[in-house]
Amino acid sequence: MEVGFLQFSPIFGKPDRNLEIIKEILRREKAPEVLVLPELALTGYTFRNPEEAYLLGEEIGGPLTQELISIASEYKIIMAVGFLEKEGKKLYNSSLLLRGDGIKGIYRKVHLFYREKEIFEPGDKGFPVFEVQGVKVGLLLCFDWIFPEAMRTLMVKGVDIILHSANLILPYYQAAAVTRAIENRVYIVLANRTGIEGRYGMRNEFTGGSEVVNPQGEVILKVGRRVEGLFSVNISPEDSRNKNITELNNLLEDRKVDQYEGWDNRQPR
Numbered sequence: 659m660e661v662g663f664l665q666f667s668p669i670f671g672k673p674d675r676n677l678e679i680i681k682e683i684l685r686r687e688k689a690p691e692v693l694v695l696p697e698l699a700l701t702g703y704t705f706r707n708p709e710e711a712y713l714l715g716e717e718i719g720g721p722l723t724q725e726l727i728s729i730a731s732e733y734k735i736i737m738a739v740g741f742l743e744k745e746g747k748k749l750y751n752s753s754l755l756l757r758g759d760g761i762k763g764i765y766r767k768v769h770l771f772y773r774e775k776e777i778f779e780p781g782d783k784g785f786p787v788f789e790v791q792g793v794k795v796g797l798l799l800c801f802d803w804i805f806p807e808a809m810r811t812l813m814v815k816g817v818d819i820i821l822h823s824a825n826l827i828l829p830y831y832q833a834a835a836v837t838r839a840i841e842n843r844v845y846i847v848l849a850n851r852t853g854i855e856g857r858y859g860m861r862n863e864f865t866g867g868s869e870v871v872n873p874q875g876e877v878i879l880k881v882g883r884r885v886e887g888l889f890s891v892n893i894s895p896e897d898s899r900n901k902n903i904t905e906l907n908n909l910l911e912d913r914k915v916d917q918y919e920g921w922d923n924r925q926p927r
């Protein structure tokens with residue numbers, strides 16, 4: 659299966675222009691079967707306040723969703739795209755899993771980073787797993803990475819590939835993804851954005867470095883901090899299903915859940 663990411667620098671507040679940039683890249687480069695785009699790929703990231711974000715958000719199924727579905731249809735691909743989701747008065751930092759025949763799945767970011775807490779509600783639907791072409795995929799968004807429970811939850815549910823859309827600002831995850839892939843023995847496709855957003859005294863510089871890591875922790879595709887474009891690689895998703903790390907160690911069976919006392923408690927002991 660070909661998987662890949664589209665790394666670019668979305669223009670703040672211009673969903674239509676960002677859709678054009680995405681289409682332009684897709685016209686130039688061969689699209690993989692599964693393509694991951696960054697977090698908040700159509701709107702940009704650095705919202706001044708919830709009111710500004712609200713004007714840019716969209717209910718699922720609106721015109722931007724339809725545009726994304728028609729892109730997936732034209733190129734016959736599956737896409738995971740970071741999306742500013744509006745539901746009534748609430749905003750979610752979401753990821754949409756799309757195919758030419760419609761929406762396959764939605765994930766709402768559970769772990770909000772820094773001032774995202776002023777804009778979004780935390781995700782309220784857990785970490786769902788979706789099946790596409792016989793492969794189980796899970797969606798994560800950016801800062802979810804720093805809570806190992808997020809990817810572990812998906813791993814325990816049998817996920818083969820993590821489609822991880824990001825707007826990373828801190829410099830850690832590109833290296834830490836290697837550990838996440840090894841400890842869960844899954845593929846990770848990380849689509850990070852690049853560029854700088856400076857607005858109203860806020861300045862965010864994004865760290866690029868999108869990559870694909872295999873279940874052995876090998877980085878099989880990686881780009882630089884400022885590169886823009888679409889990059890893909892061939893993978894064997896079934897490699898994620900073998901959780902044996904030695905003949906005598908299986909990452910699922912060897913978990914000692916009865917010994918992990920307190921790990922799910924809010925208060926540290």
Ligand code: ACM
Binds near residue numbers: 697770824825827828
């Ligand atoms: C982030 O979670 N966008 C840093």
